Every structure is written in structure tokens, then in C-alpha cells.
Amino acid sequence: MKLANDDLFLYSGCVDGTIAVLANQPNVALVGARLRDKNGLLTQAGIQFDSQDSSYHPLDRLVESSKPRSSPRSPLAAVTGALQGIRRGAFLKQPLHTRHHICDEDVKLCLDIQQLLNQVVLKCNQATAIHEWGTTRSQQPDQEQNSEDLLRLRAWTEKLLNQACADQLRVLLEQQQRELQTLRDPVRNELPRLKAQKAEFFKQRQFYDNMVNTRDLEQEGKQVLFDLPEKRLRLKQDLELLPGDHQ
Numbered sequence: 123m124k125l126a127n128d129d130l131f132l133y134s135g136c137v138d139g140t141i142a143v144l145a146n147q148p149n150v151a152l153v154g155a156r157l158r159d160k161n162g163l164l165t166q167a168g169i170q171f172d173s174q175d176s177s178y179h180p181l182d183r184l185v186e187s188s189k190p191r192s193s194p195r196s197p198l199a200a201v202t203g204a205l206q207g208i209r210r211g212a213f214l215k216q217p218l219h220t221r222h223h224i225c226d227e228d229v230k231l232c233l234d235i236q237q238l239l240n241q242v243v244l245k246c247n248q249a250t251a252i253h254e255w256g257t258t259r260s261q262q263p264d265q266e267q268n269s270e271d272l273l274r275l276r277a278w279t280e281k282l283l284n285q286a287c288a289d290q291l292r293v294l295l296e297q298q299q300r301e302l303q304t305l306r307d308p309v310r311n312e313l314p315r316l317k318a319q320k321a322e323f324f325k326q327r328q329f330y331d332n333m334v335n336t337r338d339l340e341q342e343g344k345q346v347l348f349d350l351p352e353k354r355l356r357l358k359q360d361l362e363l364l365p366g367d368h369q
Contacts, residue, residue, distance in 0.1 A: 123213055125206040125228075130157075131252040132205075139248025140207035151212040151241035152232060154201020155249035158187035165253055168245055169200035169229055170297050175279040176272060177229050180301040187250075197242050197293045203228025204253050207246075212239055226275040233282050236290055 124137060140153045157166040164187040170180045177200065206228065216234045218227045232243045282290070 127204045129254045133250045139246045150244045152243045153207040154245040155205035157253040166202045168198040175276040200229045200232035
């Protein structure tokens with residue numbers, strides 16, 4: 123079965139790639155996709171959980187979708203329901219949860235696949251598409267994230283973590299490590315340029331400070347020259363008031 127939003131532009135081979143993964147890996151029950159925006163930035167390539175057990179999309183619009191490290195082919199905790207392929211038998215055993223109002227039923231499905239069916243969630247890099255997120259949802263009222271859905275998912279995620287086996291915990295840890303490494307590489311590569319910019323900034327700041335100091339000295343000099351005639355006049359008046367002959 124293929125689940126897909128109506129705000130997707132599918133690339134050639136997207137469906138075939140998903141089918142190939144399911145056909146060749148019997149332990150995989152659900153396959154996600156690598157989605158990007160129209161500018162080529164990665165938007166969705168797996169779902170991670172933060173310290174509050176809330177789900178989020180790692181690297182969302184932070185790296186180019188074409189970067190290999192951003193989309194490794196390995197088990198994931200969850201994938202977005204915007205584009206999923208799932209075995210029909212697995213879906214019949216564990217369908218989408220109907221208690222959700224707006225969001226997160228796709229995440230709950232991924233958790234159930236692992237926890238209840240003991241099967242794997244994987245992402246297929248050949249399953250690629252442009253996802254204009256919210257194009258349809260924005261045209262309908264009351265389609266923002268629902269607090270009841272979020273709280274319910276947090277409770278399920280916490281339960282999964284408390285009951286997770288070593289393999290499931292390893293999946294979460296590896297996801298976090300990949301995210302950190304992917305974010306670290308651009309920073310490390312940009313470090314020389316940032317240091318050069320910092321040095322140039324301080325150079326410009328020193329030049330500016332020197333200009334300000336020079337201007338202040340000029341202002342002080344002008345003020346002294348401006349005050350000099352008045353001071354000379356006061357001094358003359360003071361001398362005239364002194365007793366005695368000052369001629």
C-alpha cells in the first residue's frame with residue numbers, strides 16, 4: 123500500500139524504489155521517503171524525538187537534500203506520513219490510529235510497527251518528492267497542530283522508550299548521532315571563513331574607533347579655539363578689577 127499527500131510532486135522511480143525495499147527486506151514493514159522543498163533543501167528524511175518526547179523533522183531546511191550524509195539508508199524511529207509505503211498485511215494488523223484529530227497518526231503508526239509487530243521502519247532514498255507542506259491544510263480552518271494529539275503522542279513515545287529493546291534504542295541513538303554529525307560538518311567547514319570574518323570585523327571596529335577618537339579630538343580642539351576669545355576676555359576683565367597699576 124502507498125500513502126501519499128496531495129501536495130507532493132513525485133520523482134521518477136519513487137514508487138518502484140519503495141516496492142523494491144519491501145520486496146527485498148522481509149523485516150521491513152514500512153518505508154518512508156526523502157522529501158525536499160522547491161529550493162532543494164531537505165524537509166523530511168525521518169522523524170526524531172526531543173527531550174520532551176515531541177516529534178520533529180531533523181535538519182528541516184538546514185541542508186541540501188542531495189547531501190548523502192543527510193539521508194542514510196538505515197532503520198528509523200519514524201517517517202512522515204506525507205509519503206509512505208506499507209505492507210498490506212502490516213496495515214491490516216496495525217492500521218492508522220483514529221483517535222487523532224489533526225496530526226501525528228503517521229508517527230504513531232511507525233511506533234506501533236516496531237513495538238507491536240516487531241518490524242522495521244526504513245527510509246528509501248529513491249523515494250523522493252517535492253513536498254509543498256501545508257498547501258492543502260492551509261486552505262482549511264482548524265488544521266494547525268492539535269495539543270491533544272501532541273500530548274497523546276508524547277505519552278506513547280515515553281511508553282515506547284521505557285519498553286524499547288536494545289535495537290530500538292540503537293535506532294534512536296544513531297539518528298541523533300547522524301543529525302549532530304550532519305550539523306557539525308558545515309560548521310567545521312565554515313570555521314576558517316568565520317574566523318576570517320571575525321578578524322576583519324575587529325579590524326574594521328578598530329578603524330572605526332580610531333576615527334571616532336580622531337573626531338573627538340578634533341571636536342575638542344575646535345571647542346578650545348571657540349572658547350579661547352571668551353576666556354581671554356574674562357582674564358582681561360579680572361585683571362582690570364585688581365588693585366594697582368597694570369600698565
